[in-house]
Amino acid sequence: MIPGPSPNSSGARRGGCCSGRGCGCLLITAILIALCIWGGVRACNSLKTWVRDNLSLVQSSATTTLTSALGELRAKGGLQIGWRTIDTHLEIDRTTTVGAFGYSIPVGAVHIRIDVPGNRVQYLIPVDPPWQIHAVDGATFLLTLPPPEVNEDVVEVQSDPAKFRIEIDNDWAEHLIPSGGDVDEAKRLLRSSVIETGKSKPALAEVRMEAREVAGAFVRGVLAGAGIASPKVIVLFTDEANPRE
Numbered sequence: 001m002i003p004g005p006s007p008n009s010s011g012a013r014r015g016g017c018c019s020g021r022g023c024g025c026l027l028i029t030a031i032l033i034a035l036c037i038w039g040g041v042r043a044c045n046s047l048k049t050w051v052r053d054n055l056s057l058v059q060s061s062a063t064t065t066l067t068s069a070l071g072e073l074r075a076k077g078g079l080q081i082g083w084r085t086i087d088t089h090l091e092i093d094r095t096t097t098v099g100a101f102g103y104s105i106p107v108g109a110v111h112i113r114i115d116v117p118g119n120r121v122q123y124l125i126p127v128d129p130p131w132q133i134h135a136v137d138g139a140t141f142l143l144t145l146p147p148p149e150v151n152e153d154v155v156e157v158q159s160d161p162a163k164f165r166i167e168i169d170n171d172w173a174e175h176l177i178p179s180g181g182d183v184d185e186a187k188r189l190l191r192s193s194v195i196e197t198g199k200s201k202p203a204l205a206e207v208r209m210e211a212r213e214v215a216g217a218f219v220r221g222v223l224a225g226a227g228i229a230s231p232k233v234i235v236l237f238t239d240e241a242n243p244r245e
Helices: 009-015 020-074 180-188 190-198 201-225
Strands: 079-100 103-125 132-135 140-145 149-156 165-170 232-237
Touching: 020 132, 020 201, 079 190, 079 201, 103 190, 103 201, 140 201, 149 190, 180 190, 201 232
Parallel strands: 140 232
Antiparallel strands: 079 103, 103 149, 103 165, 132 140
């Protein structure tokens, strides 16, 4: 008598190793997943390489173009920002003395006060130290440059005597009259006083805002001329802690 199959034999086969077709499907799926991962890694690395190489080309182009533009500005002393009108005030004190027995004895003093409106100073951004440009991405650039300053070679001092307001005070020696030399000395000091006023913090604070806009517009134009579409420029002065647009 031939024994029949055990009641549990069929179930044992179904619960054990997978069938040949099922194992093959899993293997193919695993291979496809591995290929996708491998292909994705390669594609990602290729993209990183392309971005790096492309950004390097953009950086090189931006640096070369800016260096050439600064060379043209160097002859002008820098990038001109604009003019500001400076009203200034001067005071001159002169003490008159007489000599007696080897001593100088003061006999009076003259105090001259001069208010002069309508003087003008020009501001510019120097090209030295050289400006630095860094490509953040293909269209965004960080520009680092010196802060604006007074162009001391171009200072306009009021030349119309009718606009000068001169006040002269004498102390107890009313007979002392200031000489023309005293007034001339005050006028000679006017230019340095205008420059000093132009360099003051309140004056420079206003100029810096305009300088940031002018420098950004200048560099955007330079980069656009080099073929960089719609460049964005963030301007940072060398004496600032954080960049601002």
